[in-house]
Amino acid sequence: MTAMVVMEAGRFLISADRSKLDVDVIHRFLARSYWAAGIPRETVVRSIKNSLCFGVYDNANQVGFARVISDFATYAYIADVFILEPYRERGLGKELMASIMAHPDLQGLRRWSLGTRDAQGLYTQFGFEPVVNTRSRTVMEIVDAEIYSRS
Known part of the structure; x- marks a missing residue:
């Protein structure tokens, strides 16, 4: 995988360089989010x-984040x-998504997916659509795997 600067606009930087990440900022936000509340x-x-x-960085301060889970050949989940x-409201979310979609290690994938209950307008700009027709396949998931490890 490539560690690279993806976008620089004014004083904001979007980078895939893992060494720049501020884990405290990321954890603090995620632990209070609706999708990862209380995450260790x-x-x-x-x-x-x-x-x-x-x-996403404002000078040295991290102000945004996203991660991609992928096999780098066929599938990616944002x-x-x-x-x-x-x-x-500064367009940083849009720039972040554009940087993700343009990353060289993520080109040529057959399928992208993500889960959201808000910001759908942001994602539809990049071609994401709600799953309506699963072509006679059933979409399945385990939401909380911990419940199975307790039995």
Whole structure:
């Protein structure tokens, strides 16, 4: 995987360089989010280690994040996308998504997916659509795998 600067616009930088990530900022945001509330820091660290990650920076301060889970051949899942509240409404989410979609290690994939309950307008700009017709296949998932490890 390529560690690279993806986009530089004014004072904002979007980079896939994992060494720039501020795990404290990422964990603090995710632990308060609706999709990862209470997530342990160790889990965030492991998820970063095993994903292609993108940080958004205002000078040296991290103000946004997203990670991609992929086999880098056929499939990618975009997760944990956020821009800190004071930096929203500046187009940074759109630039972050454009950087992800343009990353050289993610070209030629057959399928992209993500889960969201908000910001759908952002994702539809990049071709994402709600799953309506699954071509006679059933979309299945386990939402909380911990429930199975307790039995």
